[in-house]
Amino acid sequence: MELRAARVRYGPLEALHGLTLAAPAGTVTVLLGRNGSGRTTVLRALAGTVALSGGTVTWDGVDVTRRTAHARAAAGLCFVPDRQAVFASLGVAENLELASPDGDFTTALDAYPELRPLLGRRAGTLSGGEQRMLAVSRALLSRARVVLVDEPAQGMSPPVAHRTYALLGGLDACVVLAEQRLPPGLRTGGAGGAAVLVYELGRGTVVFAGEATERATPCGTAERATTYRSSE
Template sequence: MSEAGQPLLRVRNVETYYGKIIALRGVDVDVFRGEIVTLIGANGAGKSTLMMTICGSPQARTGEIVYDGHDITTAPTHEIIRLGIAQSPEGRRIFPRMTVLENLQMGASLVDEEHFDGDLARIFDLFPRLKERASQRGGTLSGGEQQMLAIARALMGRPKLLLLDEPSLGLAPLIVKQIFEVIGELNRRDGLTVFLVEQNAFHALKLAHRGYVMVNGKITMSGTGAELLKREEVRAAYLEGGRH
């Protein structure tokens, strides 16, 4: 994947705190247009905090976050979303009392209505299970279906950058495989740029063009997905027994 020009997302020397506790320590990350970039690390390493910091909640205390030429370091979340960033958060966080269709309508709320029917058809093509469940309440879906819905809801906003936080968490291996296949297809077919946080390092690094490793709020390694898969430190820490 070409790295010519400025990255779509540039994170520089970012530090984020929860009260007096530092969660991110001088983080530098680049995501270029058309890439899938993954961030791997143990539970509690700070991966989700970086995702939330990019989206403005919490805000970085120091450093700079630039997206598509806009400094979003201190921008409110709603402005960041309007610039073309969509997040599928950890834990899915769909609207459980709303139907599948209503969840998707919520995702499309910032986009011109003229695109809705076409975008909905595209989503149902990617996730046929959601078409079958269109009138069903989100809270009654299986875990895998809820994850599909969370990703689909984010895609309905027509993002330029999709942030995916632990999409495989708690899901059966077959569902994980399906979800990663969809992510790969969106990238290849539509050129969608994806920043992916994952504990399932094997799947994530196989899918990603580039990756970063985070330990205790710091980036400790970076490289192509293939390079990181070969690193002994990565294999020992994140891949032993992790091939699903």
Template sequence: MPVEAALRAARVRNGPLEALHGVDLDFPSAAVTVLLGRNGAGRTSALHALAGVVPLAGGRALWRGRDMGGLSVHQRVRRGLAVVPAGRGVFGSLTVAENLLLGGPGRTEVLELFPELIALLGRRAGVLSGGEQQLVAFGRALAARPALLLLDEPDGGLTPAVTARLHAHLLAGAADGRTVVLAAQSLPHTLAGAAVVHVLHRGEVVFSGEPGEILPGGLLPPGPDEARFPRR
């Protein structure tokens, strides 16, 4: 399938430590890709490398075949990228309505997807619960109608019902042409329709394949050495 974005021999350093060790990752167009791994595996570093949040110490980040090395985060956003970080990235001093307006023209669609936000539109985002702030962060990103959407552990603080609704929306959006890259610690059944799963461990890719090839229940095994994931 066509590739929307990719990392090629990508290296990311966090101070003296290397978080990604020259990884190659493909993210197919108009599909959901899931990055699996435990904390410290390199999932967030891969997302940040695509978004331009952290510089590459080596290798390239590509989008539609173009090297993005010279583009700032702002420039990537203007070209259709949106990122929702772990930890509820909202503008706390602004109201929910103002946060959504910063996203772009898709506010009405967001409120249809997350009607829970309607009663919160006049409240400042910083006083909301963790799950409510997460919805605001999603809403702002989705309101921009991005071509490439990056999500870091998006289910934090959400109820299972809301998480399932979000996953269904991501899969439907991919069917309509959006490319989604989602980082998680396990693969829920609600993302069984994802196109590709990459498993990272200590900054390396230990498996790439389809969701059905992951262990039953979408959980990672005790460790990659025991798992014997095939390298591809």
């Protein structure tokens, strides 16, 4: 998926200022930035939950800017927001059943065996980390072509977080993650065998674009960002 010269406004405030980026298939694309940098807005723009005030969204070269979030989901897009990512009033098993096309959620329990003893509980009673496991499990079950996840490992222990990035990187999909910092498991440029592409955002613009390994030093970041801006 791609954003081309994308602009998003929230009332009088513009959150994205003509931003352009591409998330290739078979790659983990990581959007980095502090709160207010625009990374969550990029995910929402790709998912169709926020409208562009300028620019376009393309998917496999087709302009989908005017397609609704429902239409994009029906076409194979799965969006996991940072909050309210599960059906709190339903049980854990019911959440998983809804996400699985055939009702079989064995693969989710294999990925997160921690959920097995929680199947009978309501999702809203789980801890933050447990809810994130459930939310990511639902994304794994969806068999989506595009998976967008806002802070996938929020509240998880380091071992479970590492497993989560490996699971997402192992998907046969275009995976886009929003993070405040580049997670340790992605710094070496691999996640479940997938290449890792990084876009660092600042106040609604791209300040760095390149592979995860290129972002190792501040000097390299500045040089790469300059190259990226000049290439546009």
